[in-house]
Amino acid sequence: MSENNQKIKLLKILEFLRAESNAGKPVSTSQIIGYLNSIHISCERRTLYKDMDMLIDSGANIIKTELGRENAYYIDEVSFSLAEVKTLIDAVQAANFVPADKTAELVDKLLSYAGIRRSEIIRDNIIFYNNHKHTNENIYGNIEQIELAIKHKRQVSFYYFDLDEKRNRIYRKNKKRYITDPVALVFSEDNYYLVAFSQKYHNAVNYRVDRMDIVEVEEEAICEEALIKKRKTETYTEQVFKMYNGETETVTIEFAPDMLGVIYDKFGESIEIRHADKGWLKIKVAVQISPTFWGWIYQLEDKIKIVSPEGIKPPFDIIKFYNGI
Numbered sequence: 001m002s003e004n005n006q007k008i009k010l011l012k013i014l015e016f017l018r019a020e021s022n023a024g025k026p027v028s029t030s031q032i033i034g035y036l037n038s039i040h041i042s043c044e045r046r047t048l049y050k051d052m053d054m055l056i057d058s059g060a061n062i063i064k065t066e067l068g069r070e071n072a073y074y075i076d077e078v079s080f081s082l083a084e085v086k087t088l089i090d091a092v093q094a095a096n097f098v099p100a101d102k103t104a105e106l107v108d109k110l111l112s113y114a115g116i117r118r119s120e121i122i123r124d125n126i127i128f129y130n131n132h133k134h135t136n137e138n139i140y141g142n143i144e145q146i147e148l149a150i151k152h153k154r155q156v157s158f159y160y161f162d163l164d165e166k167r168n169r170i171y172r173k174n175k176k177r178y179i180t181d182p183v184a185l186v187f188s189e190d191n192y193y194l195v196a197f198s199q200k201y202h203n204a205v206n207y208r209v210d211r212m213d214i215v216e217v218e219e220e221a222i223c224e225e226a227l228i229k230k231r232k233t234e235t236y237t238e239q240v241f242k243m244y245n246g247e248t249e250t251v252t253i254e255f256a257p258d259m260l261g262v263i264y265d266k267f268g269e270s271i272e273i274r275h276a277d278k279g280w281l282k283i284k285v286a287v288q289i290s291p292t293f294w295g296w297i298y299q300l301e302d303k304i305k306i307v308s309p310e311g312i313k314p315p316f317d318i319i320k321f322y323n324g325i
Contacts, residue, residue: 009041010055014075017062018112021074026063028070085110096190096268097210100133102140132190132268135167136210139192145215146194149182153227155218156182156194161211162261165273165281169213179218180205181226191265197226204229249289251312254282256303266296282307 016035021027029048036043043051052073056062061076092098092106136142142158149156157179161169172178180196183204187193192209202225254276255263263271267285276282287293289312297304306312 009036009043010051012036012039012041013051013055014060017073017075023063023074023076026065026067026072026074028067028072030070032073094190095187095192096132096134096265097136097139097192097208098133099135099137099139102137103133132270134210135269136212138213138215139210142209142212142215143185143192145217146182146185146209149217150184150230152217153222155179155220155222156196156215157218158207158215159213160207161213163264163269165257165260165275167269171213178207179220180207181222183226183230185209195229197223197229199223199225247289248286249309249312250284250286251306252282252284252308254280254305254307255300256280259300259303262300 013032013036016032017027020031020035029045033043033045033048049071052062052064052071056064062073063076065072065074088110089107092103092110095103098106146156148154157177159171159175160173160178161171164170180194180198183195183197185192186195186206194207194209194212196205196207197203198205253263257279260273260281263273263281263283267283271283271285274282297306
């Protein structure tokens with residue numbers, strides 16, 4: 001067997017042990033050989049003994065035991081329960097800032113920690129419900145650079161953009177780089193934010209991580225005010241950083257162009273944007289008609305309106321609340 005094939009065999013043995021074994025369920029030599037044969041890798045019992053000794057000697061957390069008259073093995077590693085993996089998968093799916101393709105990759109990685117049998121159960125029950133995923137493929141790189149900047153107490157710089165009705169990037173400040181003092185990364189309402197201190201405005205500011213491009217760590221150290229904010233991040237997050245269930249209705253909403261970012265945040269970047277009269281834009285969406293939905297509409301004041309279906313109106317108590325009656 002070539003050196004490359006030997007490496008593949010050892011890797012497949014490790015994958016099998018991680019998927020199928022634990023302290024209460026070791027796998028026998030016959031089971032390992034049977035698995036290797038099923039993926040077209042030939043292996044004799046005597047050779048497998050040497051392979052297992054090699055893996056153990058190299059530091060793999062493999063425990064050798066007996067199952068009947070055979071040698072048996074299991075991986076002595078921390079593993080996730082079915083419920084833990086399912087919870088993590090749901091959290092990844094709910095996070096808007098993780099693009100759809102990276103969500104699928106991350107789900108597969110999480111499933112590998114559940115073992116073959118449990119992963120099959122989870123996979124059969126996965127519902128890909130979040131259609132509001134953002135599209136910034138550099139999100140992981142952005143997070144990594146920001147974390148490094150926070151760790152080393154250095155400034156961070158980046159381009160910042162919005163999306164137009166065709167989902168093209170429109171860079172702010174004529175694509176001039178933002179430079180700011182990072183304080184923390186905060187996950188709020190399905191999005192990731194950089195909490196930073198602005199030396200220009202002498203106050204804390206928030207930036208959407210999925211709206212950043214080419215994030216870099218600067219040589220300049222963050223200021224003393226940023227260090228103070230860092231110690232008070234929890235209090236600040238609670239202060240700055242909420243639609244209940246209702247009847248579902250398909251509505252047409254028209255809005256001013258400067259509300260496009262708000263619309264993308266609420267309904268996702270894949271939504272079809274059309275042009276309306278007087279330079280406004282419009283969308284057709286299914287929403288849950290509820291007090292919280294009407295509250296969202298009223299908060300946007302004269303920049304958004306429901307044009308169909310006719311007769312759809314907020315409850316009188318909502319009108320009273322927002323009009324100060």
